[in-house]
Amino acid sequence: GAGVSQTPSNKVTEKGKYVELRCDPISGHTALYWYRQSLGQGPEFLIYFQGTGAADDSGLPNDRFFAVRPEGSVSTLKIQRTERGDSAVYLCASSLLGTSYNEQFFGPGTRLTVL
Amino acid sequence: SQQGEEDPQALSIQEGENATMNCSYKTSINNLQWYRQNSGRGLVHLILIRSNEREKHSGRLRVTLDTSKKSSSLLITASRAADTASYFCATDIIQGAQKLVFGQGTRLTINP
Numbered sequence: 436g437a438g439v440s441q442t443p444s445n446k447v448t449e450k451g452k453y454v455e456l457r458c459d460p461i462s463g464h465t466a467l468y469w470y471r472q473s474l475g476q477g478p479e480f481l482i483y484f485q486g487t488g489a490a491d492d493s494g495l496p497n498d499r500f501f502a503v504r505p506e507g508s509v510s511t512l513k514i515q516r517t518e519r520g521d522s523a524v525y526l527c528a529s530s531l532l533g534t535s536y537n538e539q540f541f542g543p544g545t546r547l548t549v550l
Numbered sequence: 551s552q553q554g555e556e557d558p559q560a561l562s563i564q565e566g567e568n569a570t571m572n573c574s575y576k577t578s579i580n581n582l583q584w585y586r587q588n589s590g591r592g593l594v595h596l597i598l599i600r601s602n603e604r605e606k607h608s609g610r611l612r613v614t615l616d617t618s619k620k621s622s623s624l625l626i627t628a629s630r631a632a633d634t635a636s637y638f639c640a641t642d643i644i645q646g647a648q649k650l651v652f653g654q655g656t657r658l659t660i661n662p
Contacts, residue, residue: 439592466648477638477652478593491649524591530648538583539650543592 437461439542441527447548448517456512456545460529467510468539469502470526478526484510485532517549555653556639562659569626571656573639574619580642582615583650584624587636596624596637629660 440459448454460467465486470478480494486507495501499517504510514521524546528539557572575582581600585593599606599615599622606613612625626633636657640650 468649470650470652475654477640477654478650480649480651483648485648494649526593528593532648538595538598540595541585541593 439527439529439540441525441542441545443545444543445546445548447550449550450517450519452517452549454514454517454547456514456525456547458510458512458527458542460508460510460527461540462508463531464529464540465507465532466530466539467504468528468530469510469512470528472524472526472544474523481512481525514547517547519549522547522549556637556656558656559654560657560659562661563629565629565631565660565662567629569629569633569658569660571624571637571658573622573624573653575622575639575641575651575653576620577641577643579617582613582622583640584611584613584622585638585640585652587638587655593638626658629658631660631662634658634660 442457467484469481471481472478482489482502483491484504487504499515502512524544526541526544528541530539555574563569579601581598583598584596586596587593597608597611597613599613610627615622636655638652638655640652
């Protein structure tokens with residue numbers, strides 16, 4: 436597709452469960468980002484990939500959060516032992532690395548609800 | 551933590567009027583960008599202004615940047631009902647750094 440896609444669009448889970456959120460970036464974009472947005476707030480950075488490697492994971496809140504991008508394209512954000520405070524919209528973005536303009540293209544997000 | 555603060559938090563105007571939103575940030579920046587978000591989901595990039603630029607235009611949008619005051623403004627002229635959305639400023643702080651730091655946004659409502 437032409438844009439960034441994310442699946443699922445909505446995920447409802449119970450406290451303590453494990454969830455995986457998927458992001459398909461724009462073809463050819465080497466940089467991929469995950470953000471989290473709570474209600475009424477701006478997105479907050481979680482992690483950034485250059486190719487297959489996590490170049491900056493300083494935004495991950497704790498070790499329950501982990502993300503991978505094994506082939507440098509699709510990325511999966513994994514959350515273990517979910518807590519109610521993890522409820523938010525998780526946004527993925529990609530950009531074409533190497534340009535001086537850091538324009539990031541965002542997907543529609545996954546709304547995660549932890550009951 | 552949030553880098554920027556948008557002002558006002560909410561703005562309601564009549565269709566056809568101009569809308570101005572302001573953003574302040576705390577640290578030195580490389581670029582500042584404005585994004586739009588409908589219904590709390592995906593963000594759409596509107597415009598990017600570099601730290602060495604003072605003003606930029608794109609269609610009905612005008613962005614200014616004052617690095618001495620660490621502030622930016624977004625002006626939407628001749629507003630339309632379809633402009634109703636949340637608007638966020640975002641900065642990339644360090645040269646070459648890739649992550650964006652967003653403000654809390656301005657919720658803009660255009661009344662027909």
